[in-house]
Amino acid sequence: MKQKKGSLLSWHTEWIMSRFPFQLTTEADYDAAYRFSTESPEAFWEDVASHYQWRKPWHTTLEWNFQEPDVKWFLGAELNITENCIDRHLSDKAEQTAIIWEPNESHEAAKHISYRELHDEVCRMANVLTDLGVTKGDRVCIYMPMIPELAYAVLACARMGAIHSVVFAGFSANSVADRINDSSCKVVITTDAMSRGAKQIAVKAIVDEALTQCTSVERVLVVNRMNWEVPMAEGRDVDYRKEHAHAATIFEPVAMQSEDPLFILYTSGSTGKPKGVLHTCGGYMVYAGYTFSNVFQYKTGEIHWCTADIGWVTGHSYILYGPLLNGATTLMFEGIPTYPDAGRFWEVVDKHRVNIFYTAPTAIRSLMSAGIEHVLPYTLQTLRALGSVGEPINEEAWHWYDTNIGKNRCAIVDTFWQTETGGIMLTSCAGVTNSKPALAGLPLPGVQPILVDSNGNEIEGNDAEGHLCFKFPWPSILRSTWGDHERCRQTYFATYPNLYFTGDGARRDEDGLYRIIGRVDDVINVSGHRFGTAEIENAINQNKHVIESAVVGFPHDIKGQGIYAYVILAKGSEANQDMRDRIIETVAHEIGRIAKPDKIQFVSGLPKTRSGKIMRRILRKVAEGDVSSLGDTTTLLDPTIVEEIVKGAN
Numbered sequence: 001m002k003q004k005k006g007s008l009l010s011w012h013t014e015w016i017m018s019r020f021p022f023q024l025t026t027e028a029d030y031d032a033a034y035r036f037s038t039e040s041p042e043a044f045w046e047d048v049a050s051h052y053q054w055r056k057p058w059h060t061t062l063e064w065n066f067q068e069p070d071v072k073w074f075l076g077a078e079l080n081i082t083e084n085c086i087d088r089h090l091s092d093k094a095e096q097t098a099i100i101w102e103p104n105e106s107h108e109a110a111k112h113i114s115y116r117e118l119h120d121e122v123c124r125m126a127n128v129l130t131d132l133g134v135t136k137g138d139r140v141c142i143y144m145p146m147i148p149e150l151a152y153a154v155l156a157c158a159r160m161g162a163i164h165s166v167v168f169a170g171f172s173a174n175s176v177a178d179r180i181n182d183s184s185c186k187v188v189i190t191t192d193a194m195s196r197g198a199k200q201i202a203v204k205a206i207v208d209e210a211l212t213q214c215t216s217v218e219r220v221l222v223v224n225r226m227n228w229e230v231p232m233a234e235g236r237d238v239d240y241r242k243e244h245a246h247a248a249t250i251f252e253p254v255a256m257q258s259e260d261p262l263f264i265l266y267t268s269g270s271t272g273k274p275k276g277v278l279h280t281c282g283g284y285m286v287y288a289g290y291t292f293s294n295v296f297q298y299k300t301g302e303i304h305w306c307t308a309d310i311g312w313v314t315g316h317s318y319i320l321y322g323p324l325l326n327g328a329t330t331l332m333f334e335g336i337p338t339y340p341d342a343g344r345f346w347e348v349v350d351k352h353r354v355n356i357f358y359t360a361p362t363a364i365r366s367l368m369s370a371g372i373e374h375v376l377p378y379t380l381q382t383l384r385a386l387g388s389v390g391e392p393i394n395e396e397a398w399h400w401y402d403t404n405i406g407k408n409r410c411a412i413v414d415t416f417w418q419t420e421t422g423g424i425m426l427t428s429c430a431g432v433t434n435s436k437p438a439l440a441g442l443p444l445p446g447v448q449p450i451l452v453d454s455n456g457n458e459i460e461g462n463d464a465e466g467h468l469c470f471k472f473p474w475p476s477i478l479r480s481t482w483g484d485h486e487r488c489r490q491t492y493f494a495t496y497p498n499l500y501f502t503g504d505g506a507r508r509d510e511d512g513l514y515r516i517i518g519r520v521d522d523v524i525n526v527s528g529h530r531f532g533t534a535e536i537e538n539a540i541n542q543n544k545h546v547i548e549s550a551v552v553g554f555p556h557d558i559k560g561q562g563i564y565a566y567v568i569l570a571k572g573s574e575a576n577q578d579m580r581d582r583i584i585e586t587v588a589h590e591i592g593r594i595a596k597p598d599k600i601q602f603v604s605g606l607p608k609t610r611s612g613k614i615m616r617r618i619l620r621k622v623a624e625g626d627v628s629s630l631g632d633t634t635t636l637l638d639p640t641i642v643e644e645i646v647k648g649a650n
Ligand code: PRX
Pocket: 267, 313, 314, 388, 389, 390, 391, 392, 393, 414, 415, 416, 417, 418, 419, 420, 440, 502, 503, 504, 516, 518, 519, 525, 528, 529, 530
């Protein structure tokens, strides 16, 4: 940027002169901003970034290459994201609700947490973490249900410069341990227990089990949620209730370099264990706030509800950071859509007068199948915009959402993005840009998608299909995968030179809008959650009765994709339902219930080529129930196995 070394005041003057409003509210604004963002990307992002509060301006807007990869935004700048999420709003919004918390049980009182209270609670948590020895750069694992203290914990880490690694509270002890070990977390923040729908889960016990495999964790901070008596390890475990009582409500935000790490979030890929996607302070802040404002067209006073869990990136960016950066009121829900019945979402919408509702196609399909009688008792009259995220939305679900929830008067945004992108990439902007059923839409200004064929050649023009890549960095592109930069390069930047590869296939229609077709690698998307087939196979193979397994996805009416496992059992092990249940238990133990196979087929062998490679194409076809065209099987080591597999298909 054109550096201004003057006082903060002169810098503020420059902000006011920014070329575009932070929120683009007309199609003409969008078009102009898009054009400018491709002609002068750095100037465009300087413009966007100037709307935030920085401690120190940047001297270089962007340095990048996609070979290493090495991407740096807003170099030299200093900031603290929580100053932008909280402190900045205290002058005019101190008493406005920042977070509405809706508990699992509908009869328990909701909480309205003002920006002032949020400030005080985040500071308290930061002070307690400081007492536990956490300092800038330390990794803190957060394994908690969706309660306000989860938000405080995330923001407290950000305020003190600690790197948060939130682990979804549906993962098993083994998964928690893997994640803690991968980034050597020093502290874990957790709760005694949690309830999710009608179930109660012993959260602290899971952490205790995980920690038998970890050496880096010095302290465990236990927040009380359920009044359970839980064992507390002497010298390690700390009851947050006791610390909270005397913790100060002031904590000076630590000045962070723009490229200092903000958080790690683990996500699955086609190979190996889940990797820790790394996001940094400045770029992530700029992008999360910008996308929230523009995609949802948030207006002051509106209530925004993203139904994701903060354990996933959607929760990071659109429950917490995006809304809070915009001084919004964001709703955080502890429960599930079907408890106490399938009307819960709609009850909450009416109760809290929600204006923007953002959920996943799986939830829409499951509530659609529960029947319209669960929707009819509610007016849903406050809704203005509806969002979808995490997986392709089929036309039937899109129209049901539009008609029955949006009452044909709400804008619908189908937002395509990834843990690695940090924020929404392809979408319509609510009520501003062109939107079509079941299409994600256009790239946001600042986003440069490109479709390539399998040789990496660009497929130009509209009406095209190919592998979806991005050719220019945006501020919240992942910077690395924790502890293994080479893996980051290999996974995202090595397939096509000088491009970031999403792993997805996409179609660009005659108007330039994108439809996401789905993953083109060995990743499956189950209810909007990503799993590598190899990761599930590894889990299944932990069962002592299993010799080998192969996992593929298959179309599932509710989940989008289901998990289909072909399993070879050891001699003498019986292929029956009990064995299926045991294998499911193994997966639940290794990864968590969310990864349990929907179908298990016992087989005597797998279709392998002479070089030992499993022909997944055949397994996918069988799992999809499409056995009419299995293609050439003559190169298989044992072609007869295909016949057996087809016969035994579930
Ligand atoms: O396959 C795409 C799918 O979800 C993947 C990213 O998963 P994750 O990192 O867990 O983040 C999910 C929430 C941002 C993508 O590679 N995906 C995400 N959004 C969409 C989608 N597929 C189709 N349409 C979408 N809107």
